[in-house]
Amino acid sequence: MAKFKILVIAHLLANNEVANHGEIVDGSKLVGNPDDLVKKGFVELVKGSDKEDDKGETVKLDRLTKEKLVEYAAENLQLTLTVEGNTKAELIKAIEDAQKAKDQETEGGNE
Numbered sequence: 001m002a003k004f005k006i007l008v009i010a011h012l013l014a015n016n017e018v019a020n021h022g023e024i025v026d027g028s029k030l031v032g033n034p035d036d037l038v039k040k041g042f043v044e045l046v047k048g049s050d051k052e053d054d055k056g057e058t059v060k061l062d063r064l065t066k067e068k069l070v071e072y073a074a075e076n077l078q079l080t081l082t083v084e085g086n087t088k089a090e091l092i093k094a095i096e097d098a099q100k101a102k103d104q105e106t107e108g109g110n111e
Contacts, residue, residue, distance in 0.1 A: 002027040004043040
């Protein structure tokens with residue numbers, strides 16, 4: 001799930017919790033549409049909390065079907081996964097692990 005940084009002094013979350021300026025919260029705790037909250041300047045998306053495809057568009061992995069997850073892995077990470085024998089959570093974990101490894105390679109090459 002996407003993570004958001006609180007930009008206002010304080011923001012009311014689900015279950016009457018309050019997040020203060022600068023805190024990072026899970027998108028599931030936000031009340032209302034996160035996209036609207038971003039547009040209004042209450043929160044901002046934390047980079048890297050959602051995956052981006054090779055076109056730079058944000059992809060919410062938990063919203064994709066198993067078939068789309070397999071396609072995403074092949075197109076963006078050159079990772080071969082199969083739908084059969086894997087749960088959705090296992091596919092997402094494999095994609096996230098591959099993305100972390102790719103990010104570490106990129107960081108290592110820039111030093």
